[in-house]
Amino acid sequence: MNIKNGFIGLFGLLCLFGFLFGGVQVGYGLVDDFNDNASVDDIEDYRLSFEVSLMDELSENQIGTEISWWIAADTHLGHTNYQGELQTAVEDINTVPTDYAVILGDLVHDGSSYVAEFDETMNKLDHNWSYILGNHDFDSETNEPVKEVNYFSEIVNGVQVIGISDEDGDQKDKTVVGPEQDQWLRETLEENSSKPTIIMSHHCPIDREVTSFEDWLGEEIDEYNVVLWISGHAHKWDYQEDIDGFDFDRLKITSIYHWGWGGAQEEQSIILSFEGVDENTSMVHVDFRDHNTGEWLHIDDLNPPNLPFVIAMIIAITSIPIAILTLHARSNR
Known part of the structure; x- marks a missing residue:
């Protein structure tokens, strides 16, 4: 018995x-069907593409050009399992035609000890780069940011690209934006309200109960021409359209740092390209890169x-x- x-x-x-x-x-939740959720004009085997209309005409020099940004997230230098994944990624990206780079937070892991190594590795890129802060970019004891709270706006072939940083490391799964950054963001959106806009942050603005999102921007964000929000944090791929009724789509990108869980799709990132098509049209392209193999990722290979x-x-x-x-x-x- x-x-x-x-x-x-x-x-x-x-x-x-x-x-x-x-x-x-790995990350949060089950894998979503990428193809069913992608609200784009064209899904090729290796590229997502969507067309944006421009109110302000492109110059002759911009038409026919393609400007590419390397967008990566969650490098986590200083984590116990870190094995130099950022160095591998930088070496790989230097073999790919790119013009700029942005790391979407969690540059290091809860302390400033590895900031110098992060900067040194990123400075090996063949082009300029920037960053935004994530929840792990704060000292675990003092909650002070390990690097300057950085936010920016650039116009790339008629498309406005905005990056915003977390400002409170105690909120592990929420975006906290201080008054100064909040005012800057609102003014920037208002100033360029006619331009199609891509916003980048560490946390997704809808999932994980973003702090005071309804008060912060809420439905008024639909008054601006935000077409896409790109974030990290989740260590997995995901693309969904019109999240919770908002007019923009959401792209979560996976991480550079590899947690070490079996089969996790990490050590990967995207190339975000802006192609000037004609005076009033640009195309935005998203390509997926595996830095371990140095190869482009097929859409069907994301998040097996x-x-x-x-x-x-x-x-x-x-x-x-x-x-x-x-x-x-x-x-x-």
Whole structure:
């Protein structure tokens, strides 16, 4: 009887393991179907593209040009498992035609000790770069930012690109924007309200209950021509359209730093390109890069189920009927 009880208990634990861990992908939540959620004009095997209309005409010098930015996130220098992934990524990006780079937060991991190494590695890029802060870019004891709170706005082939930083490391999964940055953002959006705009931040503005988003911008963001919001933090790929009724789409990019979980799609990033098509039209392209292999990623290869997910689901599926049959057999004795 004790053996039977132990057998049943074991499978019960396996069932629990399967449900708890089988439903958790690296990052947050299950993988979304990238193709079904992408609201873009064209999805090729390796590129997402969408067209934006311009109120202000491009110059002759801009028409026919393509300007490319390397956008990456979550480098986490100083984490115990860090193995030089940023160095590998920089070496790979230097083989790709790019004009600028932005790292979307979590540059280091909870302290300033590795800021110098981060800067030194980024300065090996063949072009200029910038950054915004994430929740791990604050000292774990003082909550002071390890680098200057940075935010910026650039016009690239008629498209406005805005980067905003977190300002409170205690809010691990929320964006906190101080009064000065808040005022700057509102004024920048108002000043260039006719321009199609891409906003970049560490946290997604909708998921994870962004702090006071309704008060911060809320529905008034639809008064501006925001077409896309790019964020990091989740360590996984995701693209969804018109989140919670807002008119912009959302792109979450995965991380440069590799947590070490089996099968995680990390050490990857995007190239964001701005192509001047004609006087009143630009195309925005998103290409996906694997820095380990130095190859472009096929859309269908983004976020495959990882090994722990597959194993856990197999355990859950097989253990439940066995446990039920065992209980049934026991009740008949």
